[in-house]
Structure formats: C-alpha cells, structure tokens
Amino acid sequence: xSAQLLDGKAVAKRMHTDIKxxxxxxxxESGVTPGLATVLxxxxxxxxxxxxxxxxxxxxxxxxxxxxxxxxxxxxEEVEKxxxxxxxDPRVHGILVQLPLPDHLDTEPILDRIAVHKDVDGLHxxxxxxLAIKGRMPMFTPATPTxxxxxxxxxxxxxxxxxxxxxNAVVLGRSNLVGMPMAxxxxxxxATVTVAHSRTRDLQAVLADADIVVSAVGRPHMVPGEWIxxxxxxxxxxxxxxxxxxxxxxxxxxxxxxxxxxxxxxAAMTPVPGGVGPMTVAMLLQNTLNAARRYxx
Numbered sequence: 001x002s003a004q005l006l007d008g009k010a011v012a013k014r015m016h017t018d019i020k021x022x023x024x025x026x027x028x029e030s031g032v033t034p035g036l037a038t039v040l041x042x043x044x045x046x047x048x049x050x051x052x053x054x055x056x057x058x059x060x061x062x063x064x065x066x067x068x069x070x071x072x073x074x075x076x077e078e079v080e081k082x083x084x085x086x087x088x089d090p091r092v093h094g095i096l097v098q099l100p101l102p103d104h105l106d107t108e109p110i111l112d113r114i115a116v117h118k119d120v121d122g123l124h125x126x127x128x129x130x131l132a133i134k135g136r137m138p139m140f141t142p143a144t145p146t147x148x149x150x151x152x153x154x155x156x157x158x159x160x161x162x163x164x165x166x167x168n169a170v171v172l173g174r175s176n177l178v179g180m181p182m183a184x185x186x187x188x189x190x191a192t193v194t195v196a197h198s199r200t201r202d203l204q205a206v207l208a209d210a211d212i213v214v215s216a217v218g219r220p221h222m223v224p225g226e227w228i229x230x231x232x233x234x235x236x237x238x239x240x241x242x243x244x245x246x247x248x249x250x251x252x253x254x255x256x257x258x259x260x261x262x263x264x265x266x267a268a269m270t271p272v273p274g275g276v277g278p279m280t281v282a283m284l285l286q287n288t289l290n291a292a293r294r295y296x297x
C-alpha cells in the first residue's frame with residue numbers, strides 16, 4: 001500500500017483563498033491593508049527567487065509588499081538601520097529578513113532587532129521563548145514548523161488511526177529555524193518528542209518507533225526508506241538540488257528521506273518539492289494578516 005500524499009500546494013491554495021477573504025474583510029471594516037516588508041541583502045539568485053515568490057503570493061491575496069534590496073557590501077549598521085526604519089513604518093505589519101545573510105554580517109542581532117509584533121517569521125527570542133514556556137503563547141510561531149504542523153493535522157483528517165497527541169515523534173535536525181521550534185510545537189500538541197542530530201547514535205533504532213518523522217537536515221536521502229515505521233507520517237522539510245543527467249534540466253530536487261521505499265511503508269508523506277515549501281509561504285501570509293489585525297485592534 002502506498003502512502004497518501006500530503007499535498008502542501010493544495011493545502012496552501014485553500015489557505016490562500018481564506019486569507020484573501022479575510023484581507024478583504026479587514027480592508028472593508030477598518031481600511032487597513034496588511035503589509036509585509038522583505039529585506040534581501042546581496043545578490044544570491046536563490047534568495048532573490050524566494051523573495052520574488054513571496055511578493056507574488058502577497059499580491060495574490062491582497063497583502064501589500066515592500067521590497068528592500070541591500071548591496072552585499074552593506075555593513076551591520078546599515079542593515080540594522082533598515083530594520084529600524086521598517087519597525088517605525090505603520091504600513092508595515094510584518095518584516096522578513098531573507099536568510100542566509102552574507103558571511104560578514106551577524107545574523108542574530110539583525111533578527112533580534114525586528115519588533116516582536118512584526119516578527120512574522122517567528123524567530124525573535126521573545127516568541128521562541130514563549131513557545132518554550134508552558135502556558136505562554138507567542139505572538140507568532142515560525143512559518144515552516146507551523147506549516148509542518150498544519151500538514152500533520154491534515155494527516156489526522158486523512159488517517160483514522162493517526163493522532164499527533166500521544167504519538168512518538170522524531171525531529172531530525174536541531175536548527176533554530178526548523179528543528180527546535182518544530183520539537184516545541186509537537187510537545188505543545190502532546191506528542192512525545194525525540195530530537196535527533198549529527199551526534200545521535202543508531203538513528204535507525206531511534207526511527208524504528210517513530211509515528212511521526214519530521215526531517216529538516218538537508219542531506220539527500222540520508223534516511224533510507226526502510227527505516228520508516230509502517231504507518232508513520234513523514235514530513236520531509238529538506239529540498240536539496242542534486243545533479244541528474246537524465247532530468248530535463250540536468251538536476252532534480254530531493255529530500256532527506258529516500259521516498260520509494262518510504263512511500264510503501266508510511267501512511268502519509270510529503271512530496272519533495274511541493275510539500276512543506278508552499279506551506280511556509282502560506283503561514284507567512286497568515287502571520288502578516290494576524291499582525292495587521294492585532295496592530296489595529
């Protein structure tokens with residue numbers, strides 16, 4: 001039996017429809033248009049493509065977007081000044097700094113400088129800290145892990161025997177962007193969570209009892225499909241470009257989990273690409289809408 005596909009494109013499209021309606025309602029009620037500012041430092045082609053895609057999705061749902069492109073030679077002070085100006089701009093309800101930044105810049109102080117009520121990427125220490133404290137609610141949760149959680153809830157609707165609550169979950173990767181906040185979100189939803197990483201001993205044994213696998217490492221097919229437990233739900237966050245002479249473009253995109261065998265064993269699994277990526281953008285739009293609502297309440 002083949003796993004059901006958790007189609008991030010389809011779920012994100014549904015979300016876009018709802019967000020567009022809610023943006024229009026907010027405009028009609030208060031005259032407010034949610035605004036998202038992006039900050040792109042440097043000339044990395046992939047980063048530029050991601051930023052363009054976010055601006056396009058903003059236009060689709062009626063969110064105003066403001067692009068700020070900064071030369072790769074910009075100093076720490078110059079980038080932080082842009083953040084300060086955006087914090088003070090009432091048209092801007094959310095600020096997104098496209099990562100990674102050039103090596104000479106210190107990323108954490110730049111992210112920390114974003115006003116907590118405009119931190120729609122959910123990476124401010126106050127938001128992450130609130131997520132980590134039982135009973136506290138962050139203003140925003142990080143877009144990618146939250147998108148993964150939405151896909152897991154989609155799996156609950158598709159699979160009668162599956163529930164996040166009480167499940168054994170393994171998160172592969174412990175980054176501040178995905179791994180650690182994903183683990184915190186799963187704990188918040190009453191899963192029993194193991195965080196695996198490069199120092200984990202016997203990863204196969206760790207995965208043997210995993211009802212949920214969320215992998216965010218970025219190493220092509222590092223998890224053999226036969227390591228996946230029968231009936232597990234697999235969320236593969238990684239999207240890695242690998243050479244493939246047989247492909248039309250000479251390359252293809254793959255995830256952390258080898259899909260052919262995993263699809264035979266899992267109950268549900270995200271495709272790569274088309275799984276988590278669209279959900280990240282959808283959650284960013286939702287967070288921007290929520291920021292505008294809160295700011296003008």
